[in-house]
Amino acid sequence: MPYVFNTDDERSEMLAAIGAESIDELFNCIPQDMQLKRALNIPAGLGEMELTAHLQALSTQNKSINEQTCFLGGGSYDHFVPAVVDTLASRGEFYTSYTPYQPEVSQGNLQVMFEYQTLICQLTGMDVSNASLYDGGTAATEAMLMAMRVTRRTQKVVVASSVHPEYRQILETYFACIGTEMVVVDCGIGTMQAAAIAQVVDEETAAVLIQNPNFFGNVEDIATISEIAHAQGALLVCSVDPISLGILQRPGDAGVDIVVAEGQSLGTPLLYGGPYLGIMACRESFVRRLPGRIAGETVDRNGKQCWVLTLQTREQHIRREKATSNICTNQGLFALRAAIYLSVMGPQGMQSVANLCTQKAHYAAAELIQHDRFELAFGNGFFKEFVVRDTQNDVQQLLHQACENNILAGLPLGRWYDELADCLLITITEKRTKQEIDDLVNILTQ
Amino acid sequence: MRNTQATKLIFELSQPGRSGVCIAESDVPNQDPAEWFPTGALSATPPPLPELTEPDVVRHFTNLSTLNMSVDTHYYPLGSCTMKYNPKRNERIAAFDGLAQIHPYQPEDTVQGMLQLLYGLQNMLAEISGLPVVSLQPAAGAHGELAALMLAAAYFREQGENRTIVLAPDSAHGTNPASARMAGFDFVTIPSCSDGRVDIEKLKEQLNDQTAVFMITNPSTLGLFDDQVREISDLVHECGGLIYLDGANMNAILGITRPGDFGADMMHFNPHKTFSGPHGGGGPGAGPICVTAELGAYLPKPIVGFDDSSQTYFLDNNRPKSIGRVRSFFGNVGVLVRAYSYILSHGPIGLKRIAENAVLNANYLLSQVSGFLDVPLGNRCMHEFVASAESVGKQNGFHQPAMDIAKRLLDYGYHPPTVYFPLTVHEAMMMEPTETESKQTLDEFAKTLETIVQESPEVLAMAPHSTIISRPDEVQAARKPIMKWTPKQD
Numbered sequence: 001m002p003y004v005f006n007t008d009d010e011r012s013e014m015l016a017a018i019g020a021e022s023i024d025e026l027f028n029c030i031p032q033d034m035q036l037k038r039a040l041n042i043p044a045g046l047g048e049m050e051l052t053a054h055l056q057a058l059s060t061q062n063k064s065i066n067e068q069t070c071f072l073g074g075g076s077y078d079h080f081v082p083a084v085v086d087t088l089a090s091r092g093e094f095y096t097s098y099t100p101y102q103p104e105v106s107q108g109n110l111q112v113m114f115e116y117q118t119l120i121c122q123l124t125g126m127d128v129s130n131a132s133l134y135d136g137g138t139a140a141t142e143a144m145l146m147a148m149r150v151t152r153r154t155q156k157v158v159v160a161s162s163v164h165p166e167y168r169q170i171l172e173t174y175f176a177c178i179g180t181e182m183v184v185v186d187c188g189i190g191t192m193q194a195a196a197i198a199q200v201v202d203e204e205t206a207a208v209l210i211q212n213p214n215f216f217g218n219v220e221d222i223a224t225i226s227e228i229a230h231a232q233g234a235l236l237v238c239s240v241d242p243i244s245l246g247i248l249q250r251p252g253d254a255g256v257d258i259v260v261a262e263g264q265s266l267g268t269p270l271l272y273g274g275p276y277l278g279i280m281a282c283r284e285s286f287v288r289r290l291p292g293r294i295a296g297e298t299v300d301r302n303g304k305q306c307w308v309l310t311l312q313t314r315e316q317h318i319r320r321e322k323a324t325s326n327i328c329t330n331q332g333l334f335a336l337r338a339a340i341y342l343s344v345m346g347p348q349g350m351q352s353v354a355n356l357c358t359q360k361a362h363y364a365a366a367e368l369i370q371h372d373r374f375e376l377a378f379g380n381g382f383f384k385e386f387v388v389r390d391t392q393n394d395v396q397q398l399l400h401q402a403c404e405n406n407i408l409a410g411l412p413l414g415r416w417y418d419e420l421a422d423c424l425l426i427t428i429t430e431k432r433t434k435q436e437i438d439d440l441v442n443i444l445t446q
Numbered sequence: 447m448r449n450t451q452a453t454k455l456i457f458e459l460s461q462p463g464r465s466g467v468c469i470a471e472s473d474v475p476n477q478d479p480a481e482w483f484p485t486g487a488l489s490a491t492p493p494p495l496p497e498l499t500e501p502d503v504v505r506h507f508t509n510l511s512t513l514n515m516s517v518d519t520h521y522y523p524l525g526s527c528t529m530k531y532n533p534k535r536n537e538r539i540a541a542f543d544g545l546a547q548i549h550p551y552q553p554e555d556t557v558q559g560m561l562q563l564l565y566g567l568q569n570m571l572a573e574i575s576g577l578p579v580v581s582l583q584p585a586a587g588a589h590g591e592l593a594a595l596m597l598a599a600a601y602f603r604e605q606g607e608n609r610t611i612v613l614a615p616d617s618a619h620g621t622n623p624a625s626a627r628m629a630g631f632d633f634v635t636i637p638s639c640s641d642g643r644v645d646i647e648k649l650k651e652q653l654n655d656q657t658a659v660f661m662i663t664n665p666s667t668l669g670l671f672d673d674q675v676r677e678i679s680d681l682v683h684e685c686g687g688l689i690y691l692d693g694a695n696m697n698a699i700l701g702i703t704r705p706g707d708f709g710a711d712m713m714h715f716n717p718h719k720t721f722s723g724p725h726g727g728g729g730p731g732a733g734p735i736c737v738t739a740e741l742g743a744y745l746p747k748p749i750v751g752f753d754d755s756s757q758t759y760f761l762d763n764n765r766p767k768s769i770g771r772v773r774s775f776f777g778n779v780g781v782l783v784r785a786y787s788y789i790l791s792h793g794p795i796g797l798k799r800i801a802e803n804a805v806l807n808a809n810y811l812l813s814q815v816s817g818f819l820d821v822p823l824g825n826r827c828m829h830e831f832v833a834s835a836e837s838v839g840k841q842n843g844f845h846q847p848a849m850d851i852a853k854r855l856l857d858y859g860y861h862p863p864t865v866y867f868p869l870t871v872h873e874a875m876m877m878e879p880t881e882t883e884s885k886q887t888l889d890e891f892a893k894t895l896e897t898i899v900q901e902s903p904e905v906l907a908m909a910p911h912s913t914i915i916s917r918p919d920e921v922q923a924a925r926k927p928i929m930k931w932t933p934k935q936d
Contacts, residue, residue: 045793273775
C-alpha cells in the first residue's frame with residue numbers, strides 16, 4: 001500500500017473516535033449480498049522497482065519515433081517540443097491542482113487560461129476562445145452543435161470529405177442521436193469546390209465544416225466557401241492546423257465564424273493519440289453559446305485586477321440539461337503547454353517553423369515525383385502534408401519496405417477513401433532533415 | 447516575497463524583436479510559397495503573438511504556478527473530485543519513449559507493448575466493475591456518460607423501441623442531465639428522500655415504456671451508498687430500461703462491491719480521480735466505460751482485441767453494431783497509462799485498502815467536525831460527506847456561511863471543500879479527504895474548521911485576508927465579459 005499514511009494504531013484510534021468496531025462495519029450500509037466476497041482477480045501489487053521494470057518492458061515493445069523516422073501525420077504530428085514546455089508544465093502546482101473553483105488560490109491557473117485564450121485569439125484572428133475542449137475531433141463536433149444553437153437550424157449540416165475522416169465519424173455518432181442530416185461534399189480533386197458546395201448549402205443548413213489545410217494537406221479557398229455559406233445564412237466552421245498559421249492567413253481574417261483545432265502540435269508529444277487539446281474560438285456575438293470553461297478578467301474586493309471562471313451559467317454544473325455542453329473536465333494541462341509553446345515561439349518562431357514545414361514538404365514531394373512510380377494526387381497546393389500516388393498500386397509493400405528501414409513512410413488512405421487506395425499521405429514537420437527526406441525517397445524508389 | 451513583474455500578463459512583458467527560439471535555416475532550397483497557395487491564402491505578417499526570451503517565459507510561468515494551491519502543496523478535500531496524491535512513479539513511466547513517443551497510426555506490430563497495456567487495463571476495469579466489455583475511448587467522465595447514453599439509444603433502436611426519457615436523482619452531477627440532452631433524450635429529475643436515498647415511490651411514478659436509462663451515482667454525491675440500488679435496478683429493468691452508474695465515486699467501493707453485481711448495465715470510471723491521474727488545473731481526464739455483455743457490441747470502436755492464433759494484440763474496428771467514434775485516435779492514452787500503473791501498484795489487496803482508508807478517513811473527519819457543523823445525513827458516510835453550514839451560520843450571524851467558511855480556510859492554508867453542491871443540502875460543504883491523507887492532517891483541518899466557525903462574522907465576511915486577491919467580482923466578470931487581453935489604447 002504505497003500511498004496510505006495511517007498506521008494500524010492510528011486506524012484503531014480513528015475507529016474509536018468514529019464509534020465503530022472495525023473498518024468492515026463502515027461498509028455495513030452495503031447489503032451483504034452485494035459485497036464482493038473474494039479478492040478482485042487482477043495481478044498482485046508491484047513495488048516501484050518491479051512496476052517500473054514491467055512498464056519499461058512494455059515500453060520497449062513499442063518502437064518509438066526516436067528509433068525511426070516519422071512521416072506519419074493525419075492530425076497527430078511530430079513537431080519539436082522545446083524543453084521549457086515540459087519543465088514548466090510538470091510543476092506540481094500546475095500539475096496537481098484542479099479546476100479553479102477558488103479563484104483566490106488559483107490565480108496562476110486562471111491567468112494561464114486567460115493568456116491561453118488571448119494567444120489563441122492572436123493565432124486565429126478570432127474574438128474569443130474558450131479554455132479548451134478534449135481534442136480536435138470533439139471540438140469540431142461541439143462547434144457544429146454550437147452553430148446549430150446560433151442559427152437555430154437543426155436539420156442539416158454540410159461537411160467536406162476533406163475533413164479528417166475520424167472527425168467526420170465523431171460527427172456521425174453525435175448526429176445519429178439527434179437526427180441531424182450530415183451532407184458530405186466530395187472533394188475528389190483534393191479541395192472543396194465552390195460549385196459542389198453551392199449545390200447543397202441551403203436555408204436549412206446550420207453550418208459548413210471545412211478543414212484547412214485539409215486532411216490531404218491542401219489549402220482550401222476559405223473566402224469563396226465563406227461567401228457561399230453566409231449567403232444562405234449558414235456559419236462557416238473551420239478546423240485548422242495551428243502550426244500553419246505561422247504563414248497562412250488567419251481564419252478570423254477570412255470570414256470563418258467558429259475556428260477549431262487539434263492543439264497537439266503546440267507543445268504536446270504524440271502520446272499514442274492523447275490526451276491532446278481541443279481548441280475552439282469564435283465571434284464575440286456567439287460567446288454565450290460557447291461550450292467549455294472560460295476565464296474572464298474582473299477586479300477583487302479591493303479593486304485589484306484578477307481572473308475568474310466566467311459565464312458559468314452556460315455550464316452543466318449550473319444549467320444542467322440546458323447547458324451548452326456536458327463538458328466538465330477539460331484539457332487544462334495541454335492549454336498550459338500550448339500557452340508556454342506559443343509564448344516561447346513568438347511570431348518569428350511560428351513563422352519559421354511553418355515555413356520550414358512547407359519548404360521541406362515541397363522538397364520531399366518534388367524529389368519523390370521525379371521517379372515515375374510516384375505522382376502527386378492533388379497538385380502543389382499543400383502545406384506540410386501531401387498525397388502521393390503509387391502508380392504500381394502497392395502501398396503496403398512500400399510501407400513494409402520503409403518500416404524495415406526504420407521509416408514510418410506515411411499513412412495509407414485506402415481505409416477511408418476507396419479511390420485513394422493506391423495513395424499515401426506523407427507528412428513533413430520541421431524536424432525532418434534533408435537527409436531523412438532523401439533516405440525516404442531512396443527507400444521508396446528502390 | 448515576490449515582485450509583480452513576472453506575473454504581469456505575458457503580453458505586457460513582450461518586447462518587439464525578442465525571441466525565445468533560434469530556428470535553423472532550411473536545409474532544402476527555399477522557394478516562394480505564394481506559388482503554391484490560392485491568392486490571399488498567405489498572411490503578410492506572422493500572428494501577433496508576444497515576443498519573449500526563454501528566461502522570460504520560465505520566470506513568468508514558474509511564478510504563476512506559485513499562485514495555485516495543489517495536491518502537491520496543500521490538503522485539497524474538494525468533494526466529488528477525489529484529489530488524492532498523484533504518484534511520481536506514474537509520471538516517469540508515462541514519459542517513457544515507448545509510451546509517450548509513439549504515433550497513433552503506427553502499424554500495430556510496432557506498438558504491441560502499448561496494446562498489451564491497454565488490453566490489460568480493459569480487463570482490469572472489467573473485473574473491478576463487474577461489467578465485462580470495456581471501451582477506453584471517451585475523454586472524460588462526462589464524455590463516457592454521453593457515449594454510454596448514445597449506446598443505449600442505439601441498443602433501443604435496434605430493439606425497435608423508441609425510449610425517450612433519461613432519469614437521475616436531484617443529487618446527480620450536472621453532467622448527467624447535460625449528457626442526456628446531448629444524446630437526444632429528455633431528462634426527468636427524481637427527488638431524493640430526506641435520508642439522501644432515491645425516493646422509490648417517485649421513481650415508480652415516472653417509470654414506463656418511455657424510460658430509457660436511470661442514471662445513479664452510487665455511492666451518491668452525498669457520500670452515501672444507496673442500499674436500494676438493486677431494487678431500483680430491478681424496477682428499471684422490469685420496465686425495459688437500463689441502469690447507468692456514474693462512477694465518480696468508485697474510490698469508496700474498489701474491491702468491496704461491483705456495479706455489475708448490484709444491477710448496473712453501464713458505467714464510467716474517472717481514472718483521474720479513482721486511479722490518481724493528475725488533474726492538471728482542469729484536465730485531462732479519461733472516461734472509460736464498461737458495459738454488460740449484451741451491450742458490448744454497441745461500444746465505441748476501436749477496442750483492443752487479442753488474437754489467439756497469432757498471439758498478437760490488435761485494434762478491433764470490425765464491430766458492425768458499434769455506435770462509432772466519440773473521439774479521434776484511441777483515447778486519452780496518457781491518462782490510461784497512469785491508471786494501469788496505479789492499479790498494478792496496488793493489486794487486489796491494495797485497491798481494497800484504498801477504499802477502506804478513504805472511507806475510514808471520511809468517517810473520521812465526519813466524527814471530528816460533527817460537533818460543530820451539522821451533517822444532515824447521519825453520522826456515517828462512504829468516501830465523502832456533506833456538512834451544512836446553515837445552522838452554525840444562523841447562530842453566529844455569518845453572511846454566506848458555506849462561502850465564508852470556505853474563504854476563511856484559504857487563510858489557514860487549506861483548499862476548501864466543494865461548496866453549494868449537491869444542490870439538495872443548504873449551505874453544503876462536501877468534504878472528501880481521500881485515503882492519501884494522515885490522521886494528523888485531518889485533525890489539524892478539523893481544528894481549523896472549529897476555530898473558524900467561532901470567529902466573528904466580520905472576519906469571515908472579509909476572508910480571505912492573506913491571499914493575493916480576495917473575493918473577485920464574478921457578477922461584473924459575467925456582465926461585461928473580458929475574455930482576452932487587448933493592447934491599451936494611449
